[in-house]
Amino acid sequence: xxxxxxxxxxxxxxxxxxxxxxxxxxxxxxxxxxxxxxxxxxxxxxxxxxxxxxxxxxxxxxxxxxxxxxxxxxxxxxxxxxxxxxxxxxxxxxxxxxxxxxxxxxxxxxxxxxxxxxxxxxxxxxxxxxxxxxxxxxxxxxxxxxxxxxxxxxxxxxxxxxxxxxxxxxxxxxxxxxxxxxxxxxxxxxxxxxxxxxxxxxxxxxxxxxxxxxxxxxxxxxxxxxxxxxxxxxxxxxxxxxxxxxxxxxxxxxxxxxxxxxxxxxxxxxxxxxxxxxxxxxxxxxxxxxxxxxxxxxxxxxxxxxxxxxxxxxxxxxxxxxxxx
Amino acid sequence: xxxxxxxxxxxxxxxxxxxxxxxxxxxxxxxxxxxxxxxxxxxxxxxxxxxxxxxxxxxxxxxxxxxxxxxxxxxxxxxxxxxxxxxxxxxxxxxxxxxxxxxxxxxxxxxxxxxxxxxxxxxxx
Numbered sequence: 001x002x003x004x005x006x007x008x009x010x011x012x013x014x015x016x017x018x019x020x021x022x023x024x025x026x027x028x029x030x031x032x033x034x035x036x037x038x039x040x041x042x043x044x045x046x047x048x049x050x051x052x053x054x055x056x057x058x059x060x061x062x063x064x065x066x067x068x069x070x071x072x073x074x075x076x077x078x079x080x081x082x083x084x085x086x087x088x089x090x091x092x093x094x095x096x097x098x099x100x101x102x103x104x105x106x107x108x109x110x111x112x113x114x115x116x117x118x119x120x121x122x123x124x125x126x127x128x129x130x131x132x133x134x135x136x137x138x139x140x141x142x143x144x145x146x147x148x149x150x151x152x153x154x155x156x157x158x159x160x161x162x163x164x165x166x167x168x169x170x171x172x173x174x175x176x177x178x179x180x181x182x183x184x185x186x187x188x189x190x191x192x193x194x195x196x197x198x199x200x201x202x203x204x205x206x207x208x209x210x211x212x213x214x215x216x217x218x219x220x221x222x223x224x225x226x227x228x229x230x231x232x233x234x235x236x237x238x239x240x241x242x243x244x245x246x247x248x249x250x251x252x253x254x255x256x257x258x259x260x261x262x263x264x265x266x267x268x269x270x271x272x273x274x275x276x277x278x279x280x281x282x283x284x285x286x287x288x289x290x291x292x293x294x295x296x297x298x299x300x301x302x303x304x305x306x307x308x309x310x311x312x313x314x315x316x317x318x319x320x321x322x323x324x325x
Numbered sequence: 326x327x328x329x330x331x332x333x334x335x336x337x338x339x340x341x342x343x344x345x346x347x348x349x350x351x352x353x354x355x356x357x358x359x360x361x362x363x364x365x366x367x368x369x370x371x372x373x374x375x376x377x378x379x380x381x382x383x384x385x386x387x388x389x390x391x392x393x394x395x396x397x398x399x400x401x402x403x404x405x406x407x408x409x410x411x412x413x414x415x416x417x418x419x420x421x422x423x424x425x426x427x428x429x430x431x432x433x434x435x436x437x438x439x440x441x442x443x444x445x446x447x448x449x450x
Contacts, residue, residue, distance in 0.1 A: 028399070028406060028408070029383070029387075029408055032362070032363065032364075032405065032406065032407050032408060033363060033364070033379070033383055035405055036362075036363065036364035036405075036407075037364065037379070040364065040368075058379070058380075059380070060380070065380070068380060068384045069383075069384045069387055
């Protein structure tokens with residue numbers, strides 16, 4: 001049988017991506033395989049053109065056929081690397097993207113862009129960043145997969161199992177660390193935010209974001225409250241569990257932080273009007289004026305955040321009243 | 326088709342395929358003590374009730390040759406050149422090991438099922 005056009009096309013397509021030294025051998029094997037199969041079908045009573053067509057259909061996509069002959073894995077990231085890849089991507093998504101997002105918004109605010117522009121460019125930047133992070137991380141793992149050939153990157157040992165811990169203690173530790181980070185972030189925010197978010201007007205006078213006459217006392221008040229909050233959390237972590245006493249006590253620093261902020265915001269004494277005018281946020285002036293939609297909303301959000309921790313504390317405190325199963 | 330919820334037939338087919346996977350290697354090594362080529366081997370196995378997919382057998386022959394378990398040689402005596410495979414010394418050794426294990430497993434399964442009409446007393450405890 002002389003190979004027909006269809007068979008020739010199939011063989012050419014299959015050999016396209018093969019290294020030169022393997023081509024001739026594979027071509028001969030494939031010709032043998034196709035011819036034997038076609039002959040068997042003709043012998044069984046199929047017409048020769050149908051037989052060829054059916055044979056090629058059974059062989060399937062030439063790229064897949066070549067892959068089934070080769071030893072290369074047909075997946076990007078195999079089971080040995082998949083968990084690490086997934087964990088790393090999640091960590092990156094939860095840390096890098098928000099951090100860059102916040103930093104980017106700050107930078108754009110400093111450049112005095114309008115809010116619409118900032119929202120648009122932040123969205124595009126974060127999407128681009130996410131695609132890049134996902135792509136490059138995956139590429140590194142795909143290269144590792146091909147070179148490690150299924151050997152795990154890190155040797156797992158029984159010692160690496162997490163310690164058994166009272167779930168409440170574990171929860172407390174997570175809460176404690178989260179609040180330490182939160183307190184640190186708030187301290188940085190109180191100190192750095194007004195410095196970052198200010199600009200010099202034509203006369204070289206600094207125009208801060210916050211209303212100076214309010215901020216001059218409010219910043220010291222907030223820092224003081226954060227210090228009290230820090231002491232509270234250290235005491236709580238040492239005790240190891242929430243109680244009604246702790247939950248009740250936690251109301252104090254939280255309200256002390258939230259209430260003045262909410263009050264200053266709602267009564268339009270927090271933000272500096274000169275700053276708002278300069279940044280083109282003047283449309284917002286009405287909304288954040290006393291009784292304005294944003295002012296009320298902002299006040300509610302601030303108070304909501306302030307009462308979240310005490311409520312959480314009461315819930316967890318109630319749970320500790322019940323014995324562990 | 327819902328991939329996450331295979332039917333009973335699909336589950337059975339999957340387990341059968343898994344059970345048979347290694348036996349194709351053993352059948353190839355044993356049968357190719359006499360030189361043979363791909364399609365003839367496919368038919369021989371099919372005639373004996375060991376139906377193997379061509380897309381499984383041809384790549385398998387290639388892999389076994391690469392591992393040195395089969396020796397291969399082109400036969401150009403006939404009009405159509407064919408690649409003939411023969412079990413090598415290493416392949417013969419593996420065939421003996423696999424056959425031994427096959428017999429041992431067969432005995433073990435027989436022991437487990439012999440006189441076994443339903444759950445035994447020990448299983449209920």
